[in-house]
Amino acid sequence: MATEVQGTEAVAHEDEGVRRRDFINIAAVSFAGVGGLAVLYPLITQMNPSADVLAQATTEVDLSAITEGQSIKAVFRSQPLFVRHLTAKEIAEADAVDPATLRDPQTLEQRVVDGKKQWLITMGVCTHLGCVPLGAGEGENKGEFGGYFCPCHGSHYDTAARIRKGPAPKNLVVPEYTFTSDTAILVG
Amino acid sequence: MSFPWAEHYTPKHPLMKWMDEKLPLPRFVYNAVGGGYEVPRNLNYFWNFGVLAGLALTVQLVTGIILAMHYAANGAVAFDSVEHIMRDVNSGWLLRYAHANGASFFFIVVYIHIFRGLFFGSYKAPREMVWLLGIVIFLLMMATAFMGYVLPWGQMSFWGAQVITGLFAAIPVVGEPIQTWLLGGFAPGNAALNRFFSLHYLLPFVIAGVIILHIWALHIPGSSNPTGVEVKGPQDTVPFHPYYTAKDGFGVGVFFLIFALAVFFAPNAMGHPDNYIPANPMSTPAHIVPEWYFWPFYAILRAFTMDLTIPFTGIVLVPAKLLGVLAMFASILLLFFLPWIDTSPVRSGTYRPLFKKFFILLIVDVLILGYCGGAPAEEPWVMISQLAAAYYFAHFLIILPIIASFERPDPLPGSITEAVLAKSKHKTGETVAIAAE
Numbered sequence: 356m357a358t359e360v361q362g363t364e365a366v367a368h369e370d371e372g373v374r375r376r377d378f379i380n381i382a383a384v385s386f387a388g389v390g391g392l393a394v395l396y397p398l399i400t401q402m403n404p405s406a407d408v409l410a411q412a413t414t415e416v417d418l419s420a421i422t423e424g425q426s427i428k429a430v431f432r433s434q435p436l437f438v439r440h441l442t443a444k445e446i447a448e449a450d451a452v453d454p455a456t457l458r459d460p461q462t463l464e465q466r467v468v469d470g471k472k473q474w475l476i477t478m479g480v481c482t483h484l485g486c487v488p489l490g491a492g493e494g495e496n497k498g499e500f501g502g503y504f505c506p507c508h509g510s511h512y513d514t515a516a517r518i519r520k521g522p523a524p525k526n527l528v529v530p531e532y533t534f535t536s537d538t539a540i541l542v543g
Numbered sequence: 544m545s546f547p548w549a550e551h552y553t554p555k556h557p558l559m560k561w562m563d564e565k566l567p568l569p570r571f572v573y574n575a576v577g578g579g580y581e582v583p584r585n586l587n588y589f590w591n592f593g594v595l596a597g598l599a600l601t602v603q604l605v606t607g608i609i610l611a612m613h614y615a616a617n618g619a620v621a622f623d624s625v626e627h628i629m630r631d632v633n634s635g636w637l638l639r640y641a642h643a644n645g646a647s648f649f650f651i652v653v654y655i656h657i658f659r660g661l662f663f664g665s666y667k668a669p670r671e672m673v674w675l676l677g678i679v680i681f682l683l684m685m686a687t688a689f690m691g692y693v694l695p696w697g698q699m700s701f702w703g704a705q706v707i708t709g710l711f712a713a714i715p716v717v718g719e720p721i722q723t724w725l726l727g728g729f730a731p732g733n734a735a736l737n738r739f740f741s742l743h744y745l746l747p748f749v750i751a752g753v754i755i756l757h758i759w760a761l762h763i764p765g766s767s768n769p770t771g772v773e774v775k776g777p778q779d780t781v782p783f784h785p786y787y788t789a790k791d792g793f794g795v796g797v798f799f800l801i802f803a804l805a806v807f808f809a810p811n812a813m814g815h816p817d818n819y820i821p822a823n824p825m826s827t828p829a830h831i832v833p834e835w836y837f838w839p840f841y842a843i844l845r846a847f848t849m850d851l852t853i854p855f856t857g858i859v860l861v862p863a864k865l866l867g868v869l870a871m872f873a874s875i876l877l878l879f880f881l882p883w884i885d886t887s888p889v890r891s892g893t894y895r896p897l898f899k900k901f902f903i904l905l906i907v908d909v910l911i912l913g914y915c916g917g918a919p920a921e922e923p924w925v926m927i928s929q930l931a932a933a934y935y936f937a938h939f940l941i942i943l944p945i946i947a948s949f950e951r952p953d954p955l956p957g958s959i960t961e962a963v964l965a966k967s968k969h970k971t972g973e974t975v976a977i978a979a980e
Contacts, residue, residue, distance in 0.1 A: 399724075402738065408728045428825055432729040435825050458850070479825075483864055485709035485730075486702065486827040507706070507831050508845055508920040522848050522920075524862040 408433075413543035415535070418474065426491045428479055431530060431542050435479030437491045437503070437516070438540075445514035446472060448501065452513065459526045463515040466529050476532055476540065477516045481505040483523035488512060503527065545574060546765070548777040549581045575762065581780035582787055583768035585963050589663075590766070590787075591794030592656040597754065598795060599649035602802075604747055606642040607691075614694065616740035618733040621696035622821045640810040641802075646688050647813045648802050650836035653681065662902055664890030665767045671882040672760040678878050680753050685837070687746040690739040692834060693731070697818035702831050704731040704739070710844075713865045730824055770962045771890025772955055779959040830919055838916030839909050842928040843935065844871040845920055870932065877939055884939060887947035894953040897946045901938060908934045 414431040416438055421427055426439035441449075446463065454460040467475060479487050483505065489495040490503035490512075498504030499520060500513035510521030517526040532542040552570040554560045563570055573579045613632050615624040628635035657677070660666055666674035689707055693700045708731070712722040727734025765774060774780055781787075805812065813835055817828045833841050847867035850859045861869075877884075892899050908931050915928035956962035 402724050404728045434730045484706040524864045
């Protein structure tokens with residue numbers, strides 16, 4: 356056996372191509388590759404929101420001053436937040452719609468807190484390309500469905516801030532929030 | 544290409560001989576844009592626009608580097624620092640107006656350059672790589688221009704950043720994290736402004752690098768020409784210098800005349816008044832539009848108002864927003880495939896009677912798209928942009944491949960020289976006839 360191996364040694368090395376040098380080569384390049392990827396991580400993640408930006412991630416809103424039919428713009432994560440005190444008529448209008456006919460099917464109940472049906476709290480960011488819809492300010496165009504209207508590309512939202520017409524794919528986003536008292540919410 | 548008959552670089556001065564041995568940079572320049580680069584003798588003025596594009600980039604680099612000396616990329620002071628440039632910095636108003644209008648002129652020149660290539664078939668073999676690199680430059684230009692427009696931190700700057708990064712949010716699942724990552728926050732803010740400034744300073748130098756590759760790739764087969772017939776011998780070419788340095792020099796003069804008209808007499812004609820209002824995250828301008836050079840693509844983006852659904856089930860396959868974004872990117876990316884889409888062996892549109900007609904239609908179509916992109920998102924503009932967007936894609940994906948297969952091209956001239964002489968013979972023939980009358 357030993358003599359046989361000796362005789363074919365050179366040939367076998369050529370055929371299989373596995374030499375110490377190949378191992379060192381692959382190991383070194385792999386190690387450098389892993390190192391390269393490890394360096395990439397901080398280079399990429401530095402672009403994510405920094406700690407100070409994330410620190411401003413909750414907002415408290417006092418509801419006591421908002422009368423029925425009125426709405427205000429607050430700031431949540433440096434984006435507008437719409438807080439709207441719905442009238443009985445607006446609630447009835449929203450309830451009258453069959454959710455199955457909607458682009459993003461949701462009922463008003465699913466978009467408000469139980470027992471607080473008159474408080475519609477949504478982001479003021481159009482789900483199309485991120486403009487601020489009109490309708491939360493005094494005398495602004497509320498669109499064809501009496502809710503919000505985005506002037507950028509003509510998206511119409513209804514009184515439950517659901518998309519009804521135009522290019523936006525989704526209803527206005529309802530952020531996570533809790534009632535800290537009867538007249539105050541904590542968003543985020 | 545260095546044709547065999549091209550003049551060789553022979554330094555005479557001892558200093559130049561010394562230089563040639565150590566670093567043959569003068570030789571390189573001589574062979575690239577000097578007497579050593581042989582160019583077809585029949586180039587028309589549309590061939591000026593490559594040089595003009597390089598010139599526009601130079602204007603942007605010079606004015607931009609100076610503006611960066613006075614600008615502060617911080618959300619709190621960016622708007623004020625631009626006003627400081629306009630009011631307090633010596634000649635600051637001139638530099639900023641030159642930079643802002645320079646961007647528009649860069650695009651005007653590049654659009655003419657691109658349509659020149661489209662008509663004269665400059666994208667066809669053996670110059671495919673020149674075309675591909677050109678599209679890369681165009682994409683880099685768009686990114687640079689977009690980020691530059693954000694820097695003054697006015698209303699259009701802010702909402703432009705919001706809308707354009709919002710395009711990425713249309714990507715399923717990973718879209719919103721990508722948008723947050725691009726902006727460094729949940730909405731455009733200081734982080735976004737800072738990184739856009741950094742990249743806006745970087746990308747023009749990347750563009751300059753790709754331009755060098757673009758010219759390198761061009762100089763391997765040599766410049767194309769209006770007949771599309773390849774160079775056959777020394778009688779077909781003239782040296783770049785002095786022939787085309789002179790012709791380009793004339794074009795440069797005309798360019799600067801028109802540029803100066805805009806800078807001095809209508810510096811805000813291509814801008815938006817809303818951008819003189821400081822950025823306000825709580826209020827969107829009534830009518831957000833990008834800069835005019837993005838309008839055709841913006842119209843394609845907005846043309847998609849219907850979801851792609853499985854009929855009768857109501858299951859949405861692709862939402863309208865994503866469709867619009869995909870179509871907008873596709874409208875540019877499909878240009879990468881143009882050399883293989885257009886299979887006609889005839890390069891120049893001059894000898895393609897059918898192609899010529901459709902080419903004019905394409906120009907009209909892009910102009911219509913441009914107009915719709917600048918108009919509000921209302922009828923009839925939405926409907927018109929839908930038709931025009933459909934035609935845009937039809938031109939490249941249906942019309943070009945079909946006409947290439949059955950169009951009968953006009954007879955091509957035997958050579959560039961033959962075409963030139965036929966033209967001048969025709970002209971002298973006319974003068975003779977007039978003289979005879």
